[in-house]
Amino acid sequence: MLHIKCPYCGMRSQNEFSYGGDASVKRPELNKEISDEEWDNFVYNRKSLRGKHLELWQHLSGCRQWIKVERDTATHEIFNTFKADEEIS
Amino acid sequence: MTQKFRLENGGLINRDKKLSFKFNGKTYFGYEGDTLASALIANGVHLVGRSFKYHRPRGFFGAGVDEPYAIVQLYRNNETEPNIKATEQELFEGLEAKSVNCWPSVNFDIGAINNFLKIFLPAGFYYKTFMWPKSFWYRVYEPFIRKAAGLGVASTKHDKERYEHKYEYCDLLIAGSGPSGLASAYAAAKNGARVILAEDKPRFGGSLLTSDVNIGNQSGEDWANSIISELKEMPNVVVKNRSQVFGYYDHNMLVMSEKVSDHLPKTKKHHPKQRLWYIRAKEVLISSGSIERPLVFGNNDTPGVMLSSAAKEYLKVYGVLVGKNPLVFTNNDSGYETAIEFKKNGINPIILDSRVNPQSEIVNEAINLGIKIKFSYVVVAAQGYKKVSSADIAKISDDKKQLDTIENIKCDCICVSGFWTPTIHLASQSGNKTKFKEEIDAFVPGTSKQNETTLGAANGIFTLEETLKDSFIAGQDLSKKITNNDNKISFPNVVEKKSSQHDKFWCVPLPKGKSYKRFLDFQNDVAVSDIEIALKEGYRSIEHVKRYTTLGMATDQGKTSNLNGLQLVSDIENKVVPAVGHTTFRPPYTPISIGAIVGREVGKHSKPTRKSPMHSWHEKNNAVFVDAGVWLRPRYYKQGSETLFEASKREAKNVRTNVGVCDVTTLGKIDIKGPDAAELLNRVYTNAWLKLPVGKARYGVMLREDGIVMDDGTTTRISENHYHMTTTTAQAANVLSHLEYYLQLVWPELNVNVVSTTEQWAGAAIAGPKSRKLLQKLFPNNDVSNEGLPFMGYMESDLFGVKARIFRISFSGELAYEVNVESDNGHFMWEKIIELGQEFQVQPYGTEALSTLRIEMGHVAGSELDGRTISYDTSLEGLISKKKDFIGKRSLNREAFTSGDRQKIVGVVPLDKKTSIPEGSHLVKDAQAPLPNKKLGHISASCWSVEHDNPFSLAILKDGKNMIGEKLFVMSPLKNKVIPVEIVSSHYVDPKGERVRS
Missing domain, CATH: 3.50.50.60 (FAD/NAD(P)-binding domain)
Structure with a gap:
């Protein structure tokens, strides 16, 4: 079971969180004309990468905040966690 | 019976306490502190079982967790448990055990004929032999093999024992209480670290209990006892015997199984039988020792x-x-x-x-x-x-x-x-890439992957002095990092005898003309010749050799066999052992009972049970409950000897003719507040929300980004910036997360707060032509007329001193209202409704009648919004705004979603107006068509229409829009039914929706 540092609550076990997928995906702006391809990329197409991955988790049984977690998909190593609005360099 | 093989004195057993026990029906005696194995050996019993494949006689091979042979069926307190190692099971008064894998008895085992046929049972025998004819597998071969093979027998009774789970955090978890475990625990504890020291055996000390050494002028055993008693007194130390750390998982999470009561004749009151510990440790010291080869x-x-x-x-x-x-x-x-x-x-x-x-x-x-x-x-x-x-x-x-x-x-x-094989299982499970150590012919842990440190024999170090020194230092250094204390401990003087180098020889060649079986894996009967065959047949990877021959795949997981197996493969292949590599070590290190894994989450405790505040009333009034997610909801209220069908028909009919009341507390409720609340709703729902006046409710449908309908419900504008959203019972949690996702991540600029209020409000739906009259009785001071409280209107009021919210919304197609009060007042509200409704023939109705009512009127619910349908399919496309954007709108342009013959909801009526249609059945054009018969749609929900007094179903049907009036067939191969049906409108009752507005 992973041990994830919630930026609001501290170190918590994985069973308090739910996984939310790739955090680098940006929803197209409302009312914006976009191509089918752009929309498909937003809705469906994800990189299934091996290695460092920035992903969303929600601290469901805690503060209910959506957070960003930088995790290695192969080793489960967690490098860093961020608040949703935090700038990631 | 005398214990002929018991010494006059000596040992750590309690000779003052004699215990009687039975093995294969015969009574023996042992002492407190014995294992079943030691007590049997004391009585001269060496034959305890038969082997898995050849049914050869089996005795004892080890004295602990590594035992491959002595597996028994244990009887304790009217329960039975299979596959217990006699070498681990402590003796208690009245213990009973039997041999496994033999019939009719361990002394005369018919299966032993396999031993004389062993020439026919080499590796891969089953794969090669039982393949033809194919049809024989299920009927002949499998039943035979199943009877012949297998170890113990699982109990079919409900396990009444209690098993617990415990979550624990510590600075250092130390697995194994031999010399390295004790030394490192002691050093770390003295530094103030929070230490858990786990020992799988009943006695602490590991090899110190049996070795002839001297530490600080004490025998090894005395030194171990003094360290343990000191550790037990320290508040920062937890010392656990009978506790096996069996798994090393991610982020230094380890799981330990504590056998709390297995050594007792009966579990004490309020005690668990076993306890599973989930331990998150900052540092893990693996002092698991080694197993003799x-x-x-x-x-x-x-x-x-x-x-x-x-x-x-x-x-x-x-x-x-x-x-x-x-x-x-x-x-x-x-x-x-x-x-x-x-x-x-x-x-x-x-x-x-x-x-x-x-x-x-x-x-x-x-x-x-x-x-x-x-x-x-x-x-x-x-x-x-x-x-x-x-x-x-x-x-x-x-x-x-x-x-x-x-x-x-x-x-x-x-x-x-x-010689000795280090127990590297935990280190390997942590992700540590092991390395082969030539001097000891075995694998040892390599570079640490997580925060694990392997010490002593587990690390391939077999001298006591070096082990103790390393362990004291490791305990000290690791604890210092955590506590910043630096208490130096004086290192004790160690006296031990020096050993010489072992011989790399391990397998005796066969003498000329002899074909003795030379076993590698003692539990699975894998011999040298089996490995030779596997290699001859082309298996190369050690993982394949393992699976083909079953080497190391028995319940002992090859603790005594794996390394010799590798050695043999490398000898035959002319490779070195590290080039062959070892198979993966996976948790658990030793078998764990299913009870311990499940813990207390069994039966009713497998998930929480939610009950509405009116639950006790429902119980008292003969409600039959049904699980709705985690909620218990009344399915129907049984009167006399009514069946479900009769009761639900009566309840639904009463709603259509008089008035009914339904507990709708379970509906998800979300409180939405903030100046941008309307904007949020406008983006979440497919229809327009910016102009909803205060005091009005609106029905809305929300989509996922892929265009599929996610949920529906009504949302009411309570005040300028305050909305009350309802969701379906099933989707309540998902919808809240969905809203939070958009507010926190996508549109953080929206000034809105959302919070779940599902448990804060109790809800009662009052539905039927007489509902307004009842409502007037409940709220005599309010104008609840069609003008005062029109359809989709909202009003706040007072129910005999209790704050209430009244919504004029309908799920049944009748004139209906929903009254919410704070949960604590739910029961009061319900009783008032029943009391004042008597004169209008009010009756409570359950989920079955609720379904009937909504199906009849064609109102979609979970069985239509099943994660595969879009608004069009469920005839909710009228709620799609053309003027604004919303979640999922862009997906609606997808070709499949806009094609002309897209599936759509329809009504289905059997032509005979009698035969009920099973839910999930398929709709086809021609019942006689050859298989596979093309499916045109499926029945999503069925009921007995109380309005028309015949069966009625909803279906999702291809080109449903143009199918009204068509005659099709419903097919249910499962129920062996073919029903001719007519497709009708999904609105079977009040298609114009006049009643709800009346």
Whole structure:
């Protein structure tokens, strides 16, 4: 079971969180004309990468905040966690 | 029965407490502190089972967790448990055990005929033989093999024992209480670290209990006891025996199984039988020691052949002789220690040492004690069927390839030592890439992957002094990092005998003309010849060889066999062992009971049960409940001998003619507040929300980004910036997360807060033509007329002193209202509705009638919004705004979503107006068409229409829009039904929706 540092609550076990997928995906702006391809990329197409991955988790049984977690998909190593609005360099 | 093999004195057992127990129906005696194994050996019982494949006699091989043979069916307190290791099971008064894998008895086992047919049962035999004819597998082969194979029998009774889970955090978790575990725990504890020290056996001390050493002028055992008693007094230390750390998972999470009550005749009141500990440790010290390796020779599975370390343990811990005429066969000094212990207790062992001329303190001690030693000698084969009676021995050439003349010597046990294998399971599970250590012919942990440190024998270090030194330092350094304390401990003086190098020899060659089975895996009956066949047949990867031959796949997971198997593969392949590699170590290290894994989450406790505030009223009024997610909801209220069908029809009918009341507390409720609340709703729902006036409710549908309908419900504008959203019972949690996702991540600029208020409000739906009259009684001071409270209107009021919210919304198609009060007042509200509704013939209705009512009117619910349908499919496309954007809108342009013959909801009526239509049935054009018959749609929900008094169903049908009036067939192969039906509108009742507005 992973041990994830919630930026609001501290170190918590994985069973308090739910996984939310790739955090680098940006929803197209409302009312914006976009191509089918752009929309498909937003809705469906994800990189299934091996290695460092920035992903969303929600601290469901805690503060209910959506957070960003930088995790290695192969080793489960967690490098860093961020608040949703935090700038990631 | 006398304990003929028990020494007069000695051992750590309590000789003042005699215990009686039964094995295979016969009564024996042992002492408190015995294991079932030690007590049986004390009584001279060496035959305890039959092997898995050949049904060869099985005795005892080890003295602990590594035991491959002595697996029994245990009976304790009217319960039975299979696959218990006799070497681990502590003796208690009244214990009963039976042999497994033998029929009719362990002494006369019919399956042993396999032993004489063994030439026919080599590796892969089953794969090759039972393939043809294919049809024979299920009928003939499988039942036969199942009967012949298998170990114990699982109980079919409900397990009444309690199992617990416990979550724990610590600075250092130390797995194993041998010398390295004790030293590191002590050093870390003195530094103030929070320490958990776990020992799988009942006694602490590990090898110190059986080795002839001296630490700080104390015997090893005394030193271990003094350290343990000091640790037990320290508030920062948890010391646990009977506790096996069996799994190392991600982020330093380890799981430990504590056998709280298995050693007692009966679990104490309020105690669990076992407890599973989930431990998150900052640092993990693996001090799991090592397991002695067998030597491989002919018939080396005969009862009486056992590990020399086990023989020593039976002697020193239990005061039991495994034989009175022992032969010790060794390739290193460890065998000598066992022989010396025998000698000290008046027994004359013979040592066969494969080495030519070893020189060491231990060897010299054995010589000085007058023990007979034969150097360059090996056991060629054990003789005796149910117990060793003699051994064929021979001198072996220096290159270990040639055997001299075979001699036979009498003996009643053969204690083998083929050196030691570090127990690296936990380290390997942590992700540590192990490395092969040439000097000890075994794998040891490599660079740490997580925060694990392996110490002592588990790390391939076999001298006590080095082990203690490393462990004190590790305990000190690791705890210092955490606590910043630096309490130096003085290092005790260690006296131990120096050993000489072991011999790399491990497998005795077959003498000319002999075909003895030489076993590698004792539980799965895998012999040297099986591995040879596998390699001959082209299996190369050790993982494949393992699976083909089942080497190391038994319940002992090859603790005593894996390394010899690797050695053999590398010998045949002319490779070095590290090039062959080892198979993956996976948790659990040792079998864990299913009860312990499940813990207390069984039956009703497998998930929380939610009850509405009106639950006790429903109970009192004969409600029959149904699980709705985690909620318990009344399905119907049984009157007299009514069936579900009769009751739900009565309840639904009463709603259509009079008035009914339904508990709708379980509906998800979300409170939405903030200046941008309307904007949020406008983006979430498909219809327009910016112009909803205060005091009005609106029905809305929300989509996922892929265009599929996610949920529906009504949302009411309570005040300027305050909305009350309802969701379906099932989707309540998902919808809240969905809203939070968009507010926190996508549109953080929106100033809105959302919070779940599902549990804060109790809800009652009042539906039926007389509902307004009842409502007027409940709220005599309010104008609830059609003008005062129009359809989709909202009003706040007072229900006899209780704050109430009234929504004029309908799920049944009738004139209907929903009243919400704070949960604490739910029961009061419900009783008032029932009391004041008497004159209008009010009746409560359950989920079954609720379904009937909504199906009849064509109102979609979970069975239509099933994660595969879009708004069009469920006839909700009228709610899609063309003017604004919303979540999922862009997906609606997808070709599949806009095609002309897209599926759509329809009504289905059987032509005979009698036959009920099973939910999930398929709709087809031609019932006689050859298979596969093309499916046009499926029945999503069925009911008995109380309005029309005939069956009615909803279906999702291809091109449903143009199918009204068509005649099709409903097919349910499962129920063997073919029903001719007519497709009708999904609005079977009040298609114009006049009643709800009346």
